[in-house]
Amino acid sequence: MSENAEITGIITPENAAAAEKFKEEANEYFKNQDYEKAINAYTKAIELNPNVAIYYGNRSFAYLKTECFGYALLDASKSIELDKNYLKGYYRRAAAYMSLGRFKLALKDYKTVTAASPNNKDAMAKYSECSKIVKIMAFEKAISMEENKKNVADSIDLDAMAIEDEYTGPKLEDGKVTPEFMKDLIMWYWNQNKLHRKYAYKILLDVKVWFMAQPSLVEIAIPDESKFTICGDIHGQFYDLANIFKLNGLPSEENPYLFNGDFVDRGSFSVECIFTLFGYKLLYPNHFFMSRGNHESVTMNQMYGFDGEVKAKYSSQMAELFTEVYNWLPLAHCLNNRVLVMHGGLFSKDNVTLQDIREIDRNRQPPDEGLMCELLWSDPQPQPGRAPSKRGVGVQFGPDVTQNFLTTNNLDYIVRSHEVKNDGYEVGHDGKCITVFSAPNYCDTMGNRGAFITLNGKDMKPNFTSYSEVPHPNVRPMAYANSFMKLMM
Structure with a gap:
C-alpha cells in the first residue's frame, strides 16, 4: 500500500x-x-x-x-x-x-x-x-598530533600513594587479589563505599599486563563435566551483577565465567562493576574471561557516563588509563573449538575465518568499519542476507550468513550480546545465533529480565537462567553522562 x-x-x-x-x-x-x-x-x-x-x-x-x-x-x-x-x-x-x-x-x-x-x-x-x-x-x-603521547600506565607512581589511617576498606595482600579481598570488595561496594585509589590503580596496571598478553581471539577449553557461564551486557548495574553471583555462585576455578562486553556506561555504578570484574580476572586469570564491547571505547564512555563517573570518583588520569586497558581487551572467545562468543556479531563479507579474527590489531579505538567494528556492533536479523545496520554502525546479518560462517569455521553456534531482550536472551537463526543480555530493567525503564547462559564441556548445550532486577541506591542511570545526553533524556 x-x-x-x-x-x-x-x-x-x-x-x-x-x-x-x-x-x-x-x-x-x-x-x-x-x-x-x-x-x-x-x-x-x-x-x-x-x-x-x-x-x-x-x-x-x-x-x-x-x-x-x-x-x-x-x-x-x-x-x-x-x-x-x-x-x-x-x-x-x-x-x-x-x-x-x-x-x-x-x-x-x-x-x-x-x-x-x-x-x-x-x-x-x-x-x-x-x-x-x-x-x-x-x-x-x-x-x-603535537606530541607522541606516552602510556599513562608508565607515569603512575604507586609508591607515592599513601593509604590513610581512616581507610577501612578492602586491602590487597602483598599487592595481590585474594578470594577474601573480592568478597570484601563486593560487600564494600554494596554499602556504597569506594576502593582506595592505590588499590584501584594497582588492579588496572596488573590487569592491563594480563590483557596485553592475550590474543584477539582467546581459546577456552571446558572439561566435559565442568560448568561454564556466559553473561551479556552489565552496563554499570552493580547490584544486578552481585545478584548474578548470588544466583550462580562466585567466580572460581570450578565456576568459570565469560563476560561479553559492555560492562560500563548508562548505569551509574560502572566503576564498581569494572573493578569487580577486573579483580576476578586477576584472581582467576585462566577461568575468568572478558570480551570487549562497543561501550569499551572513548566516545561511548564520554557520552554515556563512564568517563564522568571515573573522574567524579577518582581522576581524569584514571579515565585515560581505563582507555589503555580497554584497548587490549580480547575481541572474541572460542569455546572448545565449537562456539564463538563476541559482543556484537558477524561480518559484511563471507568467508571470514577464526584466523582472520586472531590477526586483528586490536590495540586502538574501534574503527568505523571492518572486522573489529563488526565484532563489536553488528546485529542479527530474521530475514536472509545482509542489511545496513539499524544502529548506523556495523551490519545486520541473516540466518544464511550465520550458517555460512559456522560451516566455514566448523562451529556449532555463536553467542552474542549487545541487544536488550525481554527475557534476557533470544535464540535465533534456527538455534545457531544466541543473544544474552544480563542487565535487567535496563536503565531502570525497559522492564526486561536479565539472563545468563550455563553449559558444560561435554554437550555444549546452552541453558538459560532468567532473573529480575534487584533494588539499588537512588542514583539514576546516566547520572554521570555527558551534559548533552542529559539534555536529550
Missing part, C-alpha cells in the same frame, strides 16, 4: 484519517515507553500516508529511544526532505548524529534550529553543548 501511495502520490481521505489514528495510537505507546509498539504504529501511519514529515520525525524519536541510531538518522532525514521547515526533524537528526559520534554534523543541524528559532532555550543549550564537544575534540586531536 505504501509503495502504491508513493508511486501515485494520491492519498485518499480515508487513508489520511486512518494514518492520523495510527499516529495518535503510536503517541500513546510512546508516552507509556512502549517504543517497539510505537514504532510499529508509526510505520502503519507511514504506509497509509508516506508524505507527512511528523510521522517520520516521531518514529525517529522512538528509534533513538531503542538505540537504533541508523534508522533514526534515516527517518529524520526523510522528515526534513518532506518539510524543510520541520525543526523537530533537525533535532532528531542532530541527536542521531550525536549518538553516532558525528558531532560536526550534529552541530550543523543544531545551528539550523537555533537560526530558525533564536529564542528556543532548549535548542540553544544543545547547540552550546555540542559546540563545546566539537571544540574539545579539536583541541585533543591537536594535542595528540
Whole structure:
C-alpha cells in the first residue's frame, strides 16, 4: 500500500484519517515507553500516508529511544526532505548524529534550529553543548598530533600513594587479589563505599599486563563435566551483577565465567562493576574471561557516563588509563573449538575465518568499519542476507550468513550480546545465533529480565537462567553522562 501511495502520490481521505489514528495510537505507546509498539504504529501511519514529515520525525524519536541510531538518522532525514521547515526533524537528526559520534554534523543541524528559532532555550543549550564537544575534540586531536603521547600506565607512581589511617576498606595482600579481598570488595561496594585509589590503580596496571598478553581471539577449553557461564551486557548495574553471583555462585576455578562486553556506561555504578570484574580476572586469570564491547571505547564512555563517573570518583588520569586497558581487551572467545562468543556479531563479507579474527590489531579505538567494528556492533536479523545496520554502525546479518560462517569455521553456534531482550536472551537463526543480555530493567525503564547462559564441556548445550532486577541506591542511570545526553533524556 505504501509503495502504491508513493508511486501515485494520491492519498485518499480515508487513508489520511486512518494514518492520523495510527499516529495518535503510536503517541500513546510512546508516552507509556512502549517504543517497539510505537514504532510499529508509526510505520502503519507511514504506509497509509508516506508524505507527512511528523510521522517520520516521531518514529525517529522512538528509534533513538531503542538505540537504533541508523534508522533514526534515516527517518529524520526523510522528515526534513518532506518539510524543510520541520525543526523537530533537525533535532532528531542532530541527536542521531550525536549518538553516532558525528558531532560536526550534529552541530550543523543544531545551528539550523537555533537560526530558525533564536529564542528556543532548549535548542540553544544543545547547540552550546555540542559546540563545546566539537571544540574539545579539536583541541585533543591537536594535542595528540603535537606530541607522541606516552602510556599513562608508565607515569603512575604507586609508591607515592599513601593509604590513610581512616581507610577501612578492602586491602590487597602483598599487592595481590585474594578470594577474601573480592568478597570484601563486593560487600564494600554494596554499602556504597569506594576502593582506595592505590588499590584501584594497582588492579588496572596488573590487569592491563594480563590483557596485553592475550590474543584477539582467546581459546577456552571446558572439561566435559565442568560448568561454564556466559553473561551479556552489565552496563554499570552493580547490584544486578552481585545478584548474578548470588544466583550462580562466585567466580572460581570450578565456576568459570565469560563476560561479553559492555560492562560500563548508562548505569551509574560502572566503576564498581569494572573493578569487580577486573579483580576476578586477576584472581582467576585462566577461568575468568572478558570480551570487549562497543561501550569499551572513548566516545561511548564520554557520552554515556563512564568517563564522568571515573573522574567524579577518582581522576581524569584514571579515565585515560581505563582507555589503555580497554584497548587490549580480547575481541572474541572460542569455546572448545565449537562456539564463538563476541559482543556484537558477524561480518559484511563471507568467508571470514577464526584466523582472520586472531590477526586483528586490536590495540586502538574501534574503527568505523571492518572486522573489529563488526565484532563489536553488528546485529542479527530474521530475514536472509545482509542489511545496513539499524544502529548506523556495523551490519545486520541473516540466518544464511550465520550458517555460512559456522560451516566455514566448523562451529556449532555463536553467542552474542549487545541487544536488550525481554527475557534476557533470544535464540535465533534456527538455534545457531544466541543473544544474552544480563542487565535487567535496563536503565531502570525497559522492564526486561536479565539472563545468563550455563553449559558444560561435554554437550555444549546452552541453558538459560532468567532473573529480575534487584533494588539499588537512588542514583539514576546516566547520572554521570555527558551534559548533552542529559539534555536529550
